[in-house]
Amino acid sequence: MKREKxxxxxxxxxPRYYRNLEELSEAxxxxxxxxxxxxxxxITASQxxxxxxxxxxxxxxxxxxxxxxxxREIGEILGVNRGHRAILLGAGNLGRALMENFHFxxxxxxxxAAFDVSxxxxxxxxxxxxxxxxxxxxxYLAAHRTDVAVLTVPGPVAQELARRLAQAGVGGxxxxxxxxxxxxxxxxxxxxxxxxxxxxxxxxxxKG
Amino acid sequence: MKREKxxxxxxxxxPRYYRNLEELSEAxxxxxxxxxxxxxxxITASQxxxxxxxxxxxxxxxxxxxxxxxxREIGEILGVNRGHRAILLGAGNLGRALMENFHFxxxxxxxxAAFDVSxxxxxxxxxxxxxxxxxxxxxYLAAHRTDVAVLTVPGPVAQELARRLAQAGVGGxxxxxxxxxxxxxxxxxxxxxxxxxxxxxxxxxxKG
DNA sequence: TAGATTGTTAATCGATTAACAATC
DNA sequence: TAGATTGTTAATCGATTAACAATC
Numbered sequence: 001m002k003r004e005k006x007x008x009x010x011x012x013x014x015p016r017y018y019r020n021l022e023e024l025s026e027a028x029x030x031x032x033x034x035x036x037x038x039x040x041x042x043i044t045a046s047q048x049x050x051x052x053x054x055x056x057x058x059x060x061x062x063x064x065x066x067x068x069x070x071x072r073e074i075g076e077i078l079g080v081n082r083g084h085r086a087i088l089l090g091a092g093n094l095g096r097a098l099m100e101n102f103h104f105x106x107x108x109x110x111x112x113a114a115f116d117v118s119x120x121x122x123x124x125x126x127x128x129x130x131x132x133x134x135x136x137x138x139x140y141l142a143a144h145r146t147d148v149a150v151l152t153v154p155g156p157v158a159q160e161l162a163r164r165l166a167q168a169g170v171g172g173x174x175x176x177x178x179x180x181x182x183x184x185x186x187x188x189x190x191x192x193x194x195x196x197x198x199x200x201x202x203x204x205x206x207k208g
Numbered sequence: 209m210k211r212e213k214x215x216x217x218x219x220x221x222x223p224r225y226y227r228n229l230e231e232l233s234e235a236x237x238x239x240x241x242x243x244x245x246x247x248x249x250x251i252t253a254s255q256x257x258x259x260x261x262x263x264x265x266x267x268x269x270x271x272x273x274x275x276x277x278x279x280r281e282i283g284e285i286l287g288v289n290r291g292h293r294a295i296l297l298g299a300g301n302l303g304r305a306l307m308e309n310f311h312f313x314x315x316x317x318x319x320x321a322a323f324d325v326s327x328x329x330x331x332x333x334x335x336x337x338x339x340x341x342x343x344x345x346x347x348y349l350a351a352h353r354t355d356v357a358v359l360t361v362p363g364p365v366a367q368e369l370a371r372r373l374a375q376a377g378v379g380g381x382x383x384x385x386x387x388x389x390x391x392x393x394x395x396x397x398x399x400x401x402x403x404x405x406x407x408x409x410x411x412x413x414x415k416g
Numbered sequence: 417t418a419g420a421t422t423g424t425t426a427a428t429c430g431a432t433t434a435a436c437a438a439t440c
Numbered sequence: 441t442a443g444a445t446t447g448t449t450a451a452t453c454g455a456t457t458a459a460c461a462a463t464c
Contacts, residue, residue: 009455011411015404019386033421041388045421046457053423061422062464079410097305098402107406147413148406171413174406178227180249188416190409192400194306196223198315198356198382201398202287203219205355205379208396217431241445253445254433261447269446270440 006054013051014078016041021071033064080108085146086174089161090153091116091131094176098150099127109148113140134161141168148172155179162189214262221259222286224249229279241272288316293354294382297369298361299324299339302384306358307335317356321348342369349376356380363387370397 020041024032034045041048052058058073059065075081086104088095091114104111115134116122122133132140140146149165151158151173158177165173166187175181175191183189228249232240246253260266266281267273283289294317296303303322312319323342324330330341340348348354357373359366359381366385373381374395383389383399391397 007455012404012408014411015401015407018407019403035421044457046459047455049421049423050456057423059422060464061462062420064421077411078407079414080407082410082414084410084413093305093309097301101301102402104406107403107410109406109410148409172409174409185416188409188412190405190412192402192405193223194310194400195227195315196220197398197400198312198317199223199226199286199288200220201356201380201382201396202290202292202315202317203222203285204396204398205292206287206290208393215431243445252433254435255431257445257447258432265447267446268440269438270444272445 010051010054013043014074017048017051018071018074018078018080021067021074024067025071029067031064032067032070034059036064075108078108082108082147084109084148085144086111086148086150087140087146088114088129088150088152089116089134089137089165090151091118091121091126092152092154095150095152096126098152099129111150112144112146115140137161137164138168141165141170146170148174150174150176151181152176162187218259218262221251222282225256225259226279226282226286226288229275229282232275233279237275239272240275240278242267244272283316286316290316290355292317292356293352294319294356294358295348295354296322296337296358296360297324297342297345297373298359299326299329299334300360300362303358303360304334306360307337319358320352320354323348345369345372346376349373349378354378356382358382358384359389360384370395 020037034048038045038048049059055077056073058070086109088099088111091099095114099111099114111129114126114129114131115137116131117134121131124131147170149170149172151161153161155177158175158179159181162173162175162181162183166183170187172188172190173181173183175189176194178193178195180191181189228245242253242256246256257267263285264281266278294312296307296319299307299322307319307322319337322334322337322339323345324339325342329339332339355378357378357380359369361369363385366383366387367389370381370383370389370391374391378395380396380398381389381391383397386401386403388399389397
């Protein structure tokens with residue numbers, strides 16, 4: 001158990017470990033060695049052991065890892081049992097698609113409210129989530145601890161909303177706009193840049 | 209101009225360069241130095257010069273880079289002028305959100321058709337794109353060169369569809385499912401794993 | 417016990433940063 | 441010309457892989 005500074009490379013692999021362990025667990029697999037997991041995931045066994053050693057000792061010599069308990073440990077590290085609260089800003093097509101399709105709960109999040117500017121949407125309930133007027137954002141945030149805001153608004157208003165969210169103490173922004181948000185270091189930003197992703201694929205098909 | 213093996217780290221930065229140069233270009237900026245670009249993007253000037261040198265010599269000593277021509281060069285590297293053809297599989301919420309909101313054209317892609325299994329959708333036109341029966345996928349692909357398939361289907365059918373797409377010679381799959389697809393190396397896969405992304409954010413808000 | 421597999425230390429590999437001669 | 445800034449080589453830093461003693 002070191003826990004000094006864990007590199008982002010390691011952190012970004014944790015969800016993949018978690019997902020693979022979930023699948024193994026559902027399939028009824030009880031134990032797995034780093035070697036077996038490595039070949040299933042296409043990485044080296046050494047890397048798996050090295051990664052896990054950043055957080056503790058979860059294995060047993062001569063045996064491997066108990067799938068279910070390792071899954072639970074990694075879930076703990078990722079915070080899936082923290083009861084994180086989320087809101088969503090911008091109930092347009094993408095926002096609604098996330099509300100209706102994405103399983104916030106399996107990531108340990110509770111989506112509590114959505115915000116929009118459109119009078120046609122305000123007051124409605126989408127996928128069980130009430131749509132509120134974004135004008136009341138600060139009032140809402142003052143009354144409800146909010147860990148993450150999902151940002152699915154048009155580009156031009158993204159930065160200003162990010163500022164307001166950070167100002168109100170929201171811990172993280174899940175950014176689906178193509179804007180690179182500037183916020184204080186107290187608010188984390190995780191980008192989902194569709195265009196960057198597609199352009200990377202565009203490059204890959206020209207080569208390989 | 210080396211062009212031996214360009215690392216994925218470099219490739220994944222190219223779309224960011226491209227995006228920033230687009231913004232500079234739109235703002236009317238004519239020239240920029242690696243130093244100025246680096247401070248705008250929060251990386252080192254050295255890295256920018258090193259990255260670009262993988263593909264050629266685009267700058268001028270004592271001057272810097274011409275914004276518009278560097279933008280065009282990087283666009284060329286990424287393939288935005290190749291007239292890439294795309295199809296979309298799964299015209300559910302997420303698929304429709306992409307069709308209606310995502311600007312395929314600014315990435316140099318033309319979305320030519322969508323496929324679904326639902327009789328209620330087949331035959332419709334969404335965002336100017338015809339929805340076809342997925343049963344006719346192979347027939348379509350035989351008649352239309354297709355560079356990329358956007359995969360927005362439910363998890364359980366994703367792998368089988370990926371197999372069919374690879375089999376039919378589709379160059380790349382833009383994968384929005386939470387499945388890790390197994391396809392031959394001739395087909396590139398670019399994953400957009402929402403859950404992994406949110407879990408990473410979940411970790412980040414627990415720390416910093 | 418013998419075989420298997422961990423956690424960790426050391427070795428290697430690759431990516432980032434710094435330095436600088438070339439030159440606009 | 442003098443100042444600025446490139447492209448590239450060398451130095452540093454960090455991440456991945458290999459090796460192995462510890463031990464179940």
